[in-house]
Amino acid sequence: MARDILHDLQAFMAVARAGSFTRAAAQMGLSPSALSHTIRALETRLGLRLLTRTTRSVAPTQAGERLLNGLAPKFAGIEAELAALSALRDKPAGTIRITTAEHAANSVLWPKLADFLPDYPDIKVEVVVDYGLTDIVAERFDAGVRHGELVARDMIAVRIGRDLRMAVVAAPAYFSRHAPPRSPRDLTGHACINLRLPTYNSLLPWEFEKSGQELNVHVDGQLIFSSTTQILDAALRGFGLAYLPDDMVAAPLRDGRLVRVLDDWCAPFPGYHLYYPSRRQASPAFTLLVEALRHRG
DSSP, rough: HHHHHHHHHHHHHHHHHOHHHHHHHHHOOHHHHHHHHHHHHHHHTTTTTOOEEEEOOOOOOOOOOHHHHHHHHHHHHHHHHHHHHHHHSSSSEEEEEEEEEEHIIIIIIHHHHHHHHOTTTTEEEEEEOOOOOOOOTTTTTTTTEGGGGGGOOOOOEEEEOOBEEEEEEOOHHHHHSSOOOOGGGGGGGSSSEEEEEEETTEEOOOEEEEEEEEEOOOOOOOEEEEEEHHHHHHHTTTBEEEEEEESSSSHHHHSSHHHHEGGOOOOOOOOEEEEEEOOOOHHHHHHHHHHHHHHOO
16 A cells, blocks of 8 residues: 555544544644645545534544544554564564574584573574575575684674684594594595585585695595584594594593594684674664674683
8 A cells, every 4th residue: 555545544543533633733743734635635535525524523424434443453453563563672582593503503602592591581592503505684594603714795794702623533443443644635545424515415525724735635434424413423433533623522532532633734713703694773682692692702
């Protein structure tokens, strides 16, 4: 419906309820003559007289009464919805959808959400684990999480975690049967546990850097998983070498269940960032969540 007729209908309701052009005009911030002109234009458009005018009062006609009774609940519903939206603007509430990889969800998002959410019971957070580079606008996510070097330039990026390093590890039982690799090139002779990226249906290459030299190695082995949790378990059971974030393997390295190799080839890289479109009107809930996730180390 055109915007002008909505305004005309609101003007009609104001006059019918007030029983006076003067009082209704004062409520709407209009002159009585301008309001009278608006009502006449509406009646001309509809081909019906909506108001009976006398020198002392204004009252709806039969058609006007029917229109008033039909409009009142609909405009009340619109006003209620607008009030609800205002409440969302002023009160931290609503659902926030975030797409992320498994490791970021476990190591960064969930620990911070566990501290944040109890203070804001009206905020809901949906975390969707996905290894693909999801289009957060097309898929209707509020934000995503990626390594800092992967965030698109047209997005706002907020650092939420420390720099990361990868680790190449295997169980002592595996190294009892195989000599440890001295260089990433030696990995071609080892059983390596692969990670498949479901979105691209490809295996994740193992990336290395040392003294400015970069190597991307495509490894082979008996096992392929789509989850780092299963890769870690397979490595602990002696099935081969795994390439995992160093915080995932910190505990088994300390207690000797895993052994690290090629440490000098695993350079640090930018950690996880929360990213979201630069052109968005952030709700109070989203603003609070961003601040709660922001890395302050």
